[in-house]
Amino acid sequence: MSDRITPMSMFDYDARPVTPGVVLVGTRASRGAYAIRDFLTRNGYPFEWVDAEQPDAVAAVLGAPDLEPSALPLCILPDGSRLAAATVEQIAAGLGMIAAPSLAEYDLVIVGAGPAGLAAAVNAASEGLRTVVVEAVAPGGQAGTTSMIQNLLGFPDGISGSELATRAVVQARRFGAELLLARPLADVSADGPGYVARLSDGTLVRGGSLLFASGVDWRRLDVPGIDDLLGAGVYYGAGPSEALACTGSQVVVVGGGNSAGQAVVRFSRYAQQVTLLVRGRDLGASMSQYLIDHLSAIPNVEVRVRTQVAGLEADDRLRGIIVRSGDGSEPVQMPADALFICIGGNPRTDGAAGIGLATNAAGYLVTGPDGAGDRDGSWPLPREPLPLETNRPGVFAAGDVRCGSVKRCAAAIGEGSMAVALVHRRLAEVNGG
Amino acid sequence: MADRPAVAAPEVAVSAEFAGLASAERIATAAAALHRNGIDSHVTGSGAEARRLVSSLLPDGAEVYNNTSQTLEAIGVADDIERSGRYQPLRLRLYRMDREMQRREMRTLSASPEYVVGSVHALTEAGSLLIASASGSQLGPLVSGAGHVILVVGAQKIVSDVPTGTRRIYEYCFPLEDARARRAYGVPSGVNNILIINNVVTPGRVTAIIVNERLGF
Numbered sequence: 101m102s103d104r105i106t107p108m109s110m111f112d113y114d115a116r117p118v119t120p121g122v123v124l125v126g127t128r129a130s131r132g133a134y135a136i137r138d139f140l141t142r143n144g145y146p147f148e149w150v151d152a153e154q155p156d157a158v159a160a161v162l163g164a165p166d167l168e169p170s171a172l173p174l175c176i177l178p179d180g181s182r183l184a185a186a187t188v189e190q191i192a193a194g195l196g197m198i199a200a201p202s203l204a205e206y207d208l209v210i211v212g213a214g215p216a217g218l219a220a221a222v223n224a225a226s227e228g229l230r231t232v233v234v235e236a237v238a239p240g241g242q243a244g245t246t247s248m249i250q251n252l253l254g255f256p257d258g259i260s261g262s263e264l265a266t267r268a269v270v271q272a273r274r275f276g277a278e279l280l281l282a283r284p285l286a287d288v289s290a291d292g293p294g295y296v297a298r299l300s301d302g303t304l305v306r307g308g309s310l311l312f313a314s315g316v317d318w319r320r321l322d323v324p325g326i327d328d329l330l331g332a333g334v335y336y337g338a339g340p341s342e343a344l345a346c347t348g349s350q351v352v353v354v355g356g357g358n359s360a361g362q363a364v365v366r367f368s369r370y371a372q373q374v375t376l377l378v379r380g381r382d383l384g385a386s387m388s389q390y391l392i393d394h395l396s397a398i399p400n401v402e403v404r405v406r407t408q409v410a411g412l413e414a415d416d417r418l419r420g421i422i423v424r425s426g427d428g429s430e431p432v433q434m435p436a437d438a439l440f441i442c443i444g445g446n447p448r449t450d451g452a453a454g455i456g457l458a459t460n461a462a463g464y465l466v467t468g469p470d471g472a473g474d475r476d477g478s479w480p481l482p483r484e485p486l487p488l489e490t491n492r493p494g495v496f497a498a499g500d501v502r503c504g505s506v507k508r509c510a511a512a513i514g515e516g517s518m519a520v521a522l523v524h525r526r527l528a529e530v531n532g533g
Numbered sequence: 534m535a536d537r538p539a540v541a542a543p544e545v546a547v548s549a550e551f552a553g554l555a556s557a558e559r560i561a562t563a564a565a566a567l568h569r570n571g572i573d574s575h576v577t578g579s580g581a582e583a584r585r586l587v588s589s590l591l592p593d594g595a596e597v598y599n600n601t602s603q604t605l606e607a608i609g610v611a612d613d614i615e616r617s618g619r620y621q622p623l624r625l626r627l628y629r630m631d632r633e634m635q636r637r638e639m640r641t642l643s644a645s646p647e648y649v650v651g652s653v654h655a656l657t658e659a660g661s662l663l664i665a666s667a668s669g670s671q672l673g674p675l676v677s678g679a680g681h682v683i684l685v686v687g688a689q690k691i692v693s694d695v696p697t698g699t700r701r702i703y704e705y706c707f708p709l710e711d712a713r714a715r716r717a718y719g720v721p722s723g724v725n726n727i728l729i730i731n732n733v734v735t736p737g738r739v740t741a742i743i744v745n746e747r748l749g750f
Binding site for chain 2: 116369
């Protein structure tokens, strides 16, 4: 049986597409299948998941119960075409998500479509700048997987990260900004006073200025055997595609920030028990108080401070974890069907090295006169770098990827918006305006 | 069209009384009556033509909700709305939202789309439109919630008057819709709400496209 969502009310019929979606056949323990589920979920693309180990379900969609393992994950696109051993890139192309840039050159190329990047896109496009956003996976960034942001100005009832991203994308496009999705940035090179960004598929995007709003990747957890279980019970990030599959199971979330807290809220509605493991002494240092209060009111949530994952137990997928406590007691085993690691962050600066962007020791992009101006003598102009400007004139950074940024959605939105005023100054400098 | 099955669920026995296309004269009568009632009316010879007309009525980038409708699916309008990338398909946006935590916002959004495209169950010669619904959720936007309403009507749905239209709903549409709902959702349908639009006071808000083809039920 596939885990097709059973509609619960007439309202549910109104809130789903009537045309065919994507069908994805794979095994739960497959890393490739997880990557596709994650990609489709984060892009809000409806799909039906069919477990390849359930012959009846496979027969229902393919007409035959057997399937060559080499064909997995198998994807059936809405037009009926089939992709064997499907990849995210093939599916993105098959769904028509890969657009070419419409202009030969832009005023501003934004790397990353999280809150900082989208805020920059809305502000830049609304002020008449020719604006393009390049995004590796899906709009929303880390905030995009957040179940409910309660403290964003203007949303007294809260707003989900995906809805915030949806609205921002509509707003950015309405002002004329372009979005190039589903392709990571490969590298950046200088091009006169401007820059050329090359995407993973070879697409070139030229811009008079560049904004890195590329955010952070989850920090890898250093536990033996963890890489073998990626997608098979171990996930980096909040894993929104896995929420339904966690129904009735034991879920462990690692991390002390708001993203970890939001993941716990999400999974608590499906899982039998959710345990949050926090390395620090308390949550107050890293998590918003409203989330801490929320977590403490959920009956099937347990928060364990001063703990960390010391080992994993698995067969073909995760079955349990070994938890070590900071009080020096013996490590203990606890059952776990899924482990979500939400520890920020490794700054995403792929492509930045090509133009020699300065970073701090942890890899965050340094900006402004205090950071970027005096590090290594690489700043070429007589003026000092503008706030949010890196050590390359016209290359800016905003949001989580920037050294010294406040790791909050509202702060990222503020920085993205602010960057646009600085981009104007840089373009005026170059164009003699 | 001769090769199109008379009904979408042929295993259900329904009277053929309501399956036949109206004559050109009755179509013209109904179209003129709609116009008198404040509804922009168009007549097209085919579903393909109606599809192009709907497309020309929807601005690029518009927020559009497509009502559940065999008619829209049959002529490709549902596909255009949900998959062409030209619009903001509200169904997909609602699909992405959290059923529990964003319930209020989902209700608000679905109650007031910028554009709603749907069909009807009967159109009278006097220009009244009859629409039945099990949940009623799609009726509010048609009456006043949506900014613009576009209705695509197969010419077999034209009836002489409101009582005959009501009979069409109970005797013809309901058994077919009930069979479809059981197949698609595993639950029965019901004639729980009936909307009758006799007159529209806001000029240009509602457009009806009568298609000289048997579409939906």
